[in-house]
Amino acid sequence: MSRDLSPREARDRFLSRRRQENTEKTVRSYENRLTRFVEWTEEQRIDSMSELSGWDIDEYRSAREASGVAPATLRGQLMALKQLLDYCASIDVVDHRVPEKVNIPTLSKSEESNDTKLEVDDADALLTFYRSSSEMFGRPEHAFLEVAWHTGARMSGIRALDMGDFDPDRQTLEFRHRPPTRLKNKEEGERVVGISKPVVKALRTYVARERFEKRDEEGREPLFSGRQGRPSDTTFRAWSYLGTQPCRVVQCPHGNRRATCDYTRRNHASKCPSSRSPHAIRTGSITWQLLQGLSIDVVAARVNATPKTIRRHYYRAAERDEFEELRAEYTLKLDIGNYD
Structure with a gap:
């Protein structure tokens, strides 16, 4: 009935x-x-x-x-x-x-690049899933998403990280310009970024279980490391697209079954309409950090951008009312979940 x-x-x-x-x-x-x-x-x-x-x-x-x-x-x-x-x-x-x-x-x-970002609720759902999954916790897709979301760093910056740049005791990642791995603003883009304990835990698990003990062509030890050493940009993009597919958490919004969907394959993940690129994660992260109550100057320093760029591209007038409304509600403990 x-x-x-x-x-x-x-x-x-x-x-x-x-x-x-x-x-x-x-x-x-x-x-x-x-x-x-x-x-x-x-x-x-x-x-x-x-x-x-x-x-x-x-x-x-x-x-x-x-x-x-x-x-x-x-x-x-x-x-x-x-x-x-x-x-x-x-x-x-x-x-x-x-x-x-x-x-x-x-x-x-053009709409994808200008307007699409990893939304806060989608990032929350994905990271909640990874953190509660014994199978996926600490996998490359998870570790990359944790770092990309919580630092707002560009893919090139994350790729440039070495083992020595990760300090689990201080809860920091240090971004350094060391050609041939480059930061967009070279030495001016160098900075130390704080990360929360759950991000540290995910990275530690990745290093212990998933990371390959390899050096790159310069003899450095990359934090994110594959069979051939420092992963290529293509590999990082694949982790991003695979790691942000919503069907890991909810029913596929496009009516597909994950078990038979071609988009779940590494070489086709970018074709999924709901998966997100590293840039889209960065865009969502910057907006989220502003919504957490961090000042424009602090966010700009964390993500290696100018305050002018943050104001122009991320702190839009349509979001200002929501920012003011949510600032008092959220704490400044910068983590996607509600952790003490």
């Missing part, structure tokens, strides 16, 4: 289920994305989820596009809507064909 729920009731029920599986920050992200849909249905006098048709869903997308929302934001809102409808179909509130009527847009290359 099917049940009847209003869009607001369906959203609240869905969120209550999410709270059993996700952090509160992830749930809050779902709520923000789905509230747009709920408010739209109420404006359209759609009182029951069972009334929804493909036409209604397309009209909602058109309304969001007309509002001027960024393509990446629109995509995230429609992905959340599809997950809501998948849940409603599973409890017989909507017909099982309704979720398939959500047409999730594919971003162009």
